[in-house]
């Protein structure tokens with residue numbers, strides 16, 4: 001193939017907040033295919049907070065990216081040539097193809113897009129990994145019952161937006177927490193949250209009391225830190241907290257849980273979970289989420305950066321909250 005591959009590799013490990021200089025662009029030849037491989041042109045790249053953790057030296061639940069290695073990332077692409085029996089030229093595929101224009105795959109962990117009637121980006125968002133995360137955390141750990149109050153942080157984001165809408169589908173009152181009036185308005189008017197609290201407007205205690213007068217039964221936590229502590233002051237006896245993410249601490253900020261007493265006296269179940277631990281549940285989750293999207297019960301918004309050149313900037317912006325909904329890169 002004459003076309004060159006453009007790749008974004010990890011250039012350095014950030015000491016605190018990640019910056020653009022932590023990434024480097026590399027031009028490489030597109031490798032020849034061996035028997036059993038196929039070549040994917042990456043059309044859409046998903047940018048997700050977990051990638052920040054992969055840039056660090058330390059041990060996490062998933063392997064770090066090594067210096068000079070292509071950044072990891074889920075993507076939707078098109079098979080452009082194939083020596084693999086199961087994938088043919090023109091197939092639309094979903095896989096971990098990384099921050100690059102072309103990827104060679106042997107098919108492991110790759111699936112053809114399950115339902116061509118839906119927009120292909122939905123498999124990176126509401127019916128893909130972020131949506132499955134919301135589905136798994138809420139369903140398996142949150143166990144919401146009709147009439148209960150479910151609070152969701154990062155409510156307008158890829159995971160939070162689905163968690164809130166699933167809470168509504170389960171017959172709950174959904175209260176979002178998000179950064180800024182525009183995101184809160186989006187959460188209520190476009191996504192159907194009953195209320196949304198702007199945590200950037202000041203301490204959230206009074207607003208949370210007003211939005212959840214009967215207390216909080218489920219807190220879907222994407223953030224940690226001061227917001228978790230504020231919610232712990234309002235939880236009911238027997239509350240469940242699916243601990244999904246701690247984005248307030250991803251750049252190295254100290255985010256201790258101060259209200260540990262509340263966990264004890266309210267018999268709270270706080271449980272971390274990782275969506276990739278239960279790959280067996282993904283097909284059912286994708287089917288259900290895709291059904292909700294097709295029926296208009298789950299709505300979603302996307303923020304799109306154009307060109308792989310803009311991926312680092314879009315990624316750093318997403319960590320700072322500049323995205324509304326799912327952050328994507330249109331690569332090709």
Ligand SMILES: NC(=O)c1ccc[n+]([C@@H]2O[C@H](COP(=O)([O-])OP(=O)(O)OC[C@H]3O[C@@H](n4cnc5c(N)ncnc54)[C@H](OP(=O)(O)O)[C@@H]3O)[C@@H](O)[C@H]2O)c1
Nearest residue numbers: 049133154157158159178179222245246247248274275321
């Ligand atoms: N456990 C799992 O398996 C799993 C899987 C996927 C994602 N996650 C986690 O789920 C969370 C949401 O991921 P996502 O993909 O849906 O991202 P997202 O919500 O679309 O984007 C990240 C959002 O985090 C918010 N944020 C950033 N810094 C914050 C801070 N200091 N305090 C409060 N909010 C902050 C920003 O929204 P605001 O403007 O509202 O602050 C930003 O838009 C992340 O913590 C992620 O790591 C976990």
